[in-house]
Amino acid sequence: MANEPNTPRAYRDYSCEDIAELVGAYSIGATTPAESRAVEAMLPRCPDAAAELADYLAVADAMLHMLPADKAPPANLLDDLHLPDAAPQFNTHTHHNGHLDEPPLQHSQHTHTAPQAPQLVPMPAPAPRPIGLWVALAAMFVVVLGMGAMVFLLFQGMQEQRTQIADLLNTQQDLLTSIDDTIGQTNDVITSLVDASEAAPMPLSPGNSETFALLRTDAAGQEARGRVIWNAEANVGSVWAAGLPTPPSGHSYEVWLVRGEGENLVEISLGRFTLDEDGQGSLLFQSPLPLAPTDIIGISTEPEDGGTEPTTPHLVIGQASEL
Amino acid sequence: MSNKRQKDADLLGRIIDRDQKALSELYEQYGRLVYNMAWHVLRDNGSAEEVTQDVFFQVWRWPERWDENRAQLSTWLLSIARYTAIDYLRREQRRPKLEPTELESLSHRLPVHKSADSAAWDNSEIIKGLIAKLPREQRKVIVLAYYRGMTHEEIAESLDLPLGTVKSRIRLGMKKLKDGWLAAVRPTEGKLNT
Numbered sequence: 398m399a400n401e402p403n404t405p406r407a408y409r410d411y412s413c414e415d416i417a418e419l420v421g422a423y424s425i426g427a428t429t430p431a432e433s434r435a436v437e438a439m440l441p442r443c444p445d446a447a448a449e450l451a452d453y454l455a456v457a458d459a460m461l462h463m464l465p466a467d468k469a470p471p472a473n474l475l476d477d478l479h480l481p482d483a484a485p486q487f488n489t490h491t492h493h494n495g496h497l498d499e500p501p502l503q504h505s506q507h508t509h510t511a512p513q514a515p516q517l518v519p520m521p522a523p524a525p526r527p528i529g530l531w532v533a534l535a536a537m538f539v540v541v542l543g544m545g546a547m548v549f550l551l552f553q554g555m556q557e558q559r560t561q562i563a564d565l566l567n568t569q570q571d572l573l574t575s576i577d578d579t580i581g582q583t584n585d586v587i588t589s590l591v592d593a594s595e596a597a598p599m600p601l602s603p604g605n606s607e608t609f610a611l612l613r614t615d616a617a618g619q620e621a622r623g624r625v626i627w628n629a630e631a632n633v634g635s636v637w638a639a640g641l642p643t644p645p646s647g648h649s650y651e652v653w654l655v656r657g658e659g660e661n662l663v664e665i666s667l668g669r670f671t672l673d674e675d676g677q678g679s680l681l682f683q684s685p686l687p688l689a690p691t692d693i694i695g696i697s698t699e700p701e702d703g704g705t706e707p708t709t710p711h712l713v714i715g716q717a718s719e720l
Numbered sequence: 721m722s723n724k725r726q727k728d729a730d731l732l733g734r735i736i737d738r739d740q741k742a743l744s745e746l747y748e749q750y751g752r753l754v755y756n757m758a759w760h761v762l763r764d765n766g767s768a769e770e771v772t773q774d775v776f777f778q779v780w781r782w783p784e785r786w787d788e789n790r791a792q793l794s795t796w797l798l799s800i801a802r803y804t805a806i807d808y809l810r811r812e813q814r815r816p817k818l819e820p821t822e823l824e825s826l827s828h829r830l831p832v833h834k835s836a837d838s839a840a841w842d843n844s845e846i847i848k849g850l851i852a853k854l855p856r857e858q859r860k861v862i863v864l865a866y867y868r869g870m871t872h873e874e875i876a877e878s879l880d881l882p883l884g885t886v887k888s889r890i891r892l893g894m895k896k897l898k899d900g901w902l903a904a905v906r907p908t909e910g911k912l913n914t
Contacts, residue, residue, distance in 0.1 A: 421894030422887065426806070427865035427872055453894060456901045458791065460866060461757070461798040462844035463851070470755035470772055475747050478773055480780050482738060610787070 411435045413443035413658050420446050424453035425460075437614035438710040441655035441693035442662050447716055448691070482572060611638065611694065611713035618642060620676075623713040625694050632684055636667070636694065639677040641712055644698045652680055653707055655693040664706045669699070692717045728793035735783040743780055751776075753794060754801040761805035761867055767812075771805045778804070806869030843905070850900040858893030861886055 411419075416439045422428050423436045440447045611623030620640030627634040636652050644650060652667040667682040688694075695711035731749075734742035751772065758771035778800055786796045851859055861879075864870045870878065876886040 418891055421898065422865065422872065422890045425862065425866040425890075425894065426803075426869055427861075427875070427890050429871045429873055432872075449898075452898050452902060456847065456894070456897050457866070458795050458799070459843040459847040459901065460851075461795055461802065463848050464756055464760050466752045466756040468752075468756050468759055468768075470751050471769065474751065474755075474769055474772060475744060475776055478777055478780075480740060480743070480777070610790075 406431070406435070411439050413439070413446055416440065416443045417446040417449060420450040421453050424450060424457045434616060434710065437616065437714070441695050441711060441714055443658050444691040444693065445658070447693065609715050609717060611696065611715040613713050614711055616710040617712035621713050623696060623715065625715060627688055627717070629687060632687055633682065634684065635679060635681045636696070637677070637679045638696055638713060641672060641676060641678065643672065648698050648700050650678055650696050651699040651703065651707070652682065653695045653697065653711070654684060654686065654688070655695060656686070656689065656691070666705070688717045690717055725788060725792065729788050732783045732786055732793070735780060743776060746779065747776055750794060750797050754797055757798050757801040758805045761802065761869070762809060767808060771801065771808050774804050775801050809869055846901065846904045847897065850897050854893050854896060858889045861889045862893045865890060
């Protein structure tokens with residue numbers, strides 16, 4: 398390969414021969430980030446290299462199972478995992494009697510003794526009260542005050558915990574609501590696909606369509622993914638993608654059919670789509686050419702007034718070889 | 721669909737339905753495999769435990785990502801374990817001590833624990849044999865790349881070799897593995913579905 402060892406190259410400077418030499422290393426993660434980007438960007442244009450990569454990936458998958466499994470992990474390793482949407486756990490031991498919904502203390506735990514009314518009997522000159530009585534009264538007052546403070550603090554603590562539990566329940570409810578919304582939106586997408594298929598008869602059901610995945614490239618985030626459903630009889634298909642970043646202003650996502658390589662490379666736009674608020678997008682398309690197993694479908698971000706070929710790396714790509 | 725694959729699909733289905741017990745069952749079946757993959761990358765018990773937890777957490781979060789038509793469950797889990805462990809390694813910016821003898825003998829280790837689908841393990845026996853036949857220098861760089869997540873440049877620096885030499889060894893070694901693999905599995909296409 399030219400430009401060894403450290404000169405960075407634009408991915409378009411790589412030929413298909415260069416890519417073919419890199420796919421073996423790419424399949425086991427040995428390529429540098431720049432090389433990986435070049436492989437991912439150029440794969441749609443190098444179907445032979447893409448086919449080789451599929452073989453290398455099968456080898457890499459087999460290598461996963463090579464290692465001995467002679468070390469035993471701890472049996473309770475997952476006990477500390479806090480799984481999302483698991484029921485919240487909380488400590489009940491700090492509560493008065495272990496019941497969270499127990500109403501706060503309804504009564505104080507002390508009693509007052511009303512001073513006795515002085516007896517209406519003539520008495521000789523009253524004897525002075527002993528100092529000990531005052532001390533005892535003062536001590537009793539302090540104890541009563543302290544216990545009252547404790548009761549107040551306990552009650553306040555229970556109120557705070559009640560509030561926290563209410564917040565947790567609200568959060569859980571919000572989560573369930575958002576899940577319902579997502580399910581609703583997914584149903585809407587499916588409904589719109591069904592509606593579209595009914596409007597112009599383009600059945601895309603599992604019985605007469607094939608599916609292949611679009612995998613994320615190094616240019617995309619971890620969540621990027623996609624799927625193509627293709628009906629060879631009707632020459633129509635649909636593309637669905639999720640986890641794509643919001644495109645810059647004045648840009649949208651464009652779907653490409655890539656065929657051939659080198660001078661014979663052809664990249665045909667199949668249409669554009671925008672993302673919904675959940676970062677998902679879909680496109681129903683009628684391909685000008687029947688899809689061949691060596692064809693590549695890719696999605697890239699393009700300006701609204703873009704040209705006839707991609708100007709940025711594909712974010713997700715997939716080969717129709719599974720058809 | 722094979723019986724094992726159906727059981728795996730049922731297990732993932734229960735996880736999608738938020739059955740925590742199903743995750744525990746998954747761990748009982750595959751925790752050892754995942755842990756050992758993490759350990760072989762990280763060479764540290766504590767780190768391997770963290771990564772193992774992370775892997776099962778990812779399965780809990782995104783169980784729908786397993787496509788039963790593309791790979792067996794064990795393959796999927798091991799793939800997640802490998803790249804999670806390599807990500808951990810890179811994040812921690814440390815490299816376990818290179819132990820050439822251990823690395824070279826990696827492919828000769830004694831029988832693999834056969835807990836998953838037998839097809840996957842039969843395929844791994846093929847690969848083990850092919851790796852064992854590679855020249856030592858090619859085997860070493862491939863193992864470093866695959867089980868340590870090292871790039872061409874990092875391997876060249878670690879082994880004090882020219883970059884072109886490392887690239888060439890990986891390319892030639894992987895080509896031999898691929899050609900040998902295709903020759904071995906082509907007569908029995910059914911085994912290829914890992």
